[in-house]
């Protein structure tokens with residue numbers, strides 16, 4: 001059966017890896033950019049993602065054959081007859097809403113609009129749409145052509161039956177999606193990750209541990225089990241009562257500070273972006289920053305292979 005044509009908006013870091021994932025799953029893709037002069041650069045980025053997958057032995061086709069299915073455009077009319085379009089532009093409510101208004105002028109009333117927002121409530125994004133019930137968060141993790149993560153998020157007005165369709169479609173792309181039936185800022189992973197980040201800053205800024213010590217502990221503890229288990233399965237595996245006992249003592253002492261940590265504010269003021277500009281919590285040269293990026297890509301492939309060896313459906317009804 002022919003795969004449906006999928007639309008995307010935005011060809012930045014995530015837009016390119018999202019397009020790669022969908023192309024590899026066999027769909028033709030219409031990718032809209034606001035910077036058509038950079039079309040070649042974006043196609044090169046997608047090609048680079050495809051080459052990574054080829055090197056890992058994951059591709060059935062050649063990158064050149066896959067790229068034949070890609071159409072890059074800056075014209076919203078190219079989305080005529082598309083049944084799903086996924087937006088992945090900058091994290092700005094106003095900019096994203098402008099995109100949805102344009103999409104509604106060309107899409108059928110039941111075509112799905114998805115947003116790769118990291119943390120904007122979907123209810124906020126769907127407010128003012130002519131057909132808000134077809135709007136969802138479709139939250140990917142970078143690099144989207146490698147990771148299995150996806151959260152499909154309903155806003156207050158979303159139609160859950162359409163959300164279930166998105167979940168099935170994403171499963172056919174090799175994703176393992178979670179469905180959020182009710183909207184909440186930050187969704188699942190970002191809520192939990194930011195709670196962890198707040199505590200990490202608390203420990204460092206109050207002199208309990210260094211940045212290196214926090215990273216080392218987390219990598220060697222949580223890092224060893226979280227891909228396999230998730231927090232609830234982990235409590236089952238390691239004995240539930242101990243967690244209850246610790247919660248009683250520890251919850252009142254965890255950081256609950258709403259203020260932004262001074263350390264990150266200062267770094268950003270000084271222009272730090274992380275390995276992207278070789279300036280971050282750690283010191284880098286251009287060369288070591290590139291090395292860290294490459295290692296992270298290699299690790300993402302390895303962890304994907306490792307996770308694939310361990311079924312997660314034992315005992316499912």
Ligand SMILES: NC(=O)c1ccc[n+]([C@@H]2O[C@H](COP(=O)([O-])OP(=O)(O)OC[C@H]3O[C@@H](n4cnc5c(N)ncnc54)[C@H](O)[C@@H]3O)[C@@H](O)[C@H]2O)c1
Nearest residue numbers: 010011012013014015033034088089090091116117118142
């Ligand atoms: N980077 C991540 O790890 C990550 C993870 C999950 C979700 N997200 C989310 O994905 C989205 C994109 O993030 P990114 O990291 O790819 O950012 P990015 O800055 O790399 O890319 C954003 C792209 O959007 C384009 N753009 C801006 N306005 C546009 C418009 N009106 N029409 C078309 N294109 C437009 C820009 O030219 C740029 O290429 C954000 O909402 C972000 O929060 C990012």
